[in-house]
Amino acid sequence: MTFAAQLKIPATYLRGGTSKGVFFTLDALPEAARTPGPARDALLLRVIGSPDPYGKQIDGMGGATSSTSKTVIVSRSQRPDHDVDYLFGQVAIDSAFVDWSGNCGNLSAAVGPFAIAQGLVDPARIPHDGVATVRIWQANIGKTIVAHVPITAGAVQETGGFELDGVTFPAAEVQLEFLDPAAEEEGGGGAMFPTGNLIDDLTVPGVGTLEVTLINAGIPTIFLNAEALGYTGTELQNAINDDPKALAAFELIRAHGAVRMGLIARVEDAAKRQHTPKVAFVAPPRPYTASSGKPVEQADIDLLVRALSMGKLHHAMMGTAAVAIGTAAAIPGTLVNLAAGGGERESVRFGHPSGTLRVGAQARKVDGQWQVTKAIMSRSARVLMEGWVRVPPP
Missing domain, CATH: 3.10.310.10 (Diaminopimelate Epimerase; Chain A, domain 1)
Structure with missing residues (x-):
């Protein structure tokens, strides 16, 4: 009996805020997974190690918590005035389900740094030293996020003294602006207050x-x-x-x-x-x-x-x-x-x-x-590992 070799997919494992996730560029995914549907979901489930009846995700990249069972797909944006499109998938731990209904605000902090490192942002907009502004289209909910990413010697700065409760070690600060954050499209139900009432x-x-x-x-x-x-x-x-x-x-x-x-x-x-x-x-x-x-x-x-x-x-x-x-x-x-x-x-x-x-x-x-015109908060992000993630073929 012969056995097929594992798939080898370029990926980066990043911490963003108090979450961790596996990041992919859209064009690095197998062709069948480049569009929404069962093939994409099946791939991401296998990457993370779900569904796992033991609840541990031992055979995947997940960490058996909602904060560490996450995936991100980033691509160049087709929308004017945006650099990248960002799609977030929350992977269930014990069931075969990927939830695309909302954003992850913590991993949003890692999207800008990842996009710059992957060459998805126009190099002319990256200073040699200073702060790069990355305009992100959050595709799950149809909203704009502006990330202010520190740059040192032309590369993303990841180390620094910014401390974030819930994260043990300090890192560089990434400021995020969530523009017009009231959810509307796939992730929301219309108005900011769907019943029309404050209480x-x-x-x-x-x-x-x-x-x-x-x-x-x-x-x-x-x-x-x-x-x-x-x-x-x-x-x-x-x-x-x-x-x-x-x-x-x-x-x-x-x-x-x-x-x-x-x-x-x-x-x-x-x-x-x-x-x-x-x-x-x-x-x-x-x-x-x-x-x-x-x-x-x-x-x-x-x-x-x-x-x-x-x-x-x-x-x-x-x-x-x-x-x-x-x-x-x-x-x-x-x-x-x-x-x-x-x-x-x-x-x-x-x-x-x-x-x-x-x-x-x-x-x-x-x-x-x-x-609400915008909400602002600071997080931090850094690469934990980069290279390829391997999964058995479907």
């Missing part, structure tokens, strides 16, 4: 009726008050992830919220849309000890936020959820804004399980509707 009552069978803020910004997100769930907002991962009843309740909230937001037609459809919407709970500031042992003082933050991704409490904060937090905080009357003390603001610093994060947002009311 809604959401009835979830088996859980109760809860006050929620339903927002499409960065990524569709359902915000709740921590107190209504019996939490303080200072919880770390184990407090939620080791509680099956809590996880089941959050999934029910997510499913019913997704229907209310117009993202799915039936509660049962939530299983096929695991990446969006996100669920987060908020609380007024209070001191706590982060997962690293670092103390977070009440005076250090404006509010507390804990968010779930792919059915588990996130170890830090998803970048897209941070955009939603910053946007909601800037609009008086949302649960996020009220937890932060109310009033108008253009930035907010919130506490998450790994520490703190600051995000800015510029909001205004136009013809009675809230609009």
